[in-house]
Amino acid sequence: MAIATCVFDAYGTLFDVAAATRRLAERPGHEDFAAKWPRIAEIWRLKQLQYSWLRATAGVHTDFWQVTQDGLDFAIEAVGGVAEGERAALLELYFGLEAYPEVPAMLRALKEAGRETAILSNGSPAMLEGAAASAGIRDLLDEMLSVESVGVFKPARVVYDLVGHAFGRTPREVLFVSSNGWDAAAAAGYGFRTVWVNRAGDPMDRLPWRPHRVASDLTEIPELAASW
Incomplete structure (x- = not known):
């Protein structure tokens, strides 16, 4: 799918x-x-x-x-x-954190390809709005989903449920990307397609699940999204 x-x-x-x-x-x-x-x-x-x-x-x-x-x-x-x-x-x-340099072009490429984009974060809504506005990427995101709506941090499964509630997609229609190996692994266990952005070259976490792909940055995410 x-x-x-x-x-x-x-x-x-x-x-x-x-x-x-x-x-x-x-x-x-x-x-x-x-x-x-x-x-x-x-x-x-x-x-x-x-x-x-x-x-x-x-x-x-x-x-x-x-x-x-x-x-x-x-x-x-x-x-x-x-x-x-x-x-x-x-x-x-x-x-008001800054985004990594490749982020705006990567999000723009996803939008141009007709894909929905979102943040799913432990961050509070105010934090996410502040960072996205400061980085100049708010208009490239369809949704900014915060754990505050369910009152528990990742990797609780109820957090990943927020994506389906927001977009009406099945897990197999979702690509989830995280720099946290444990987060990408847990999302894979939930049923998402996942990419671990391993900027530091860390070893794989020893967990029951593994991310489907590993990347060094976000540049190739549009290509990966198209390959599934």
């Missing part, structure tokens, strides 16, 4: 999650931060994901903006602190 709808994870897939820390490090007057930003970015992202999984498992939901702040606070403490005002600056930058 042909792919009708292409759905993307947001953070790390369409939007560069390291951009907030990198951009602050590039600003004059933040030389001390520049020495520690890679470590902050790494810990921040790890704790953000871990807190979403733990909350989903425990059944104690909060929105992703709170999880993002909690992860940042852990990272800041882990590296010994940051200067006054840098925490607030990082959160402001995160709210």
